[in-house]
Amino acid sequence: MSFVNATLFVSGNFQNQLNGQNMLSGADNNTEGTPLLVFEVDSPAATTTNVTVTNGIRVIDVLGHKNAAGGGGETLQTLNAGNAITGTLDINVANNAFIRLAADTAQNTIDDAQQEIAPAGTLRETTVGAVTSAADIYVLATRT
Numbered sequence: 001m002s003f004v005n006a007t008l009f010v011s012g013n014f015q016n017q018l019n020g021q022n023m024l025s026g027a028d029n030n031t032e033g034t035p036l037l038v039f040e041v042d043s044p045a046a047t048t049t050n051v052t053v054t055n056g057i058r059v060i061d062v063l064g065h066k067n068a069a070g071g072g073g074e075t076l077q078t079l080n081a082g083n084a085i086t087g088t089l090d091i092n093v094a095n096n097a098f099i100r101l102a103a104d105t106a107q108n109t110i111d112d113a114q115q116e117i118a119p120a121g122t123l124r125e126t127t128v129g130a131v132t133s134a135a136d137i138y139v140l141a142t143r144t
Helices: 012-019
Strands: 037-043 048-052 057-066 075-080 098-100 122-128 135-143
Touching: 037 048, 037 057, 037 122, 057 075, 075 135, 122 135
Parallel strands: none
Antiparallel strands: 037 135, 048 122, 057 098, 057 135, 075 122
C-alpha cells in the first residue's frame, strides 16, 4: 500500500482545536483541563509589539530567546494593553540566551490583576534598549 499522493482531510472543528480556536476554557476547577496556548511575538529592538487576542486568555509565563548580544539597559515587559502583567525583565544577556521569568526576583512576577486579557484585547510586548534588545518572545497562556 502506498500513500505517496494521499491527502489528509481535517474537519473544521478538529482544525480549530489544533489552532486554539475551540479549546475549553481554563476556568477554576475545570475537570477536563485545557491545553496551553503559546503566543510567539517577534519583538525587534526598542519597540512595542501588539497582538490582538481572539479569545480571552490568562498569561501564566513568559519565555524568550535573545537574537543578539546584550548591550546594557535592555528590558522586556509583557502588558495587558497598557497595564503591566510582568515586571521589567532584564534582557542584557548573551546572544542566543534563553530568557525566563525567575520566581526569586521582584521584577519577574505576574500581576494576577492584569494577567487575564479579554477577547479582542491587546497582548503587548515592549523592549527597551539598543539595537541588541531584539528577541523572540513566547507567552504561555490558557483560555479563560
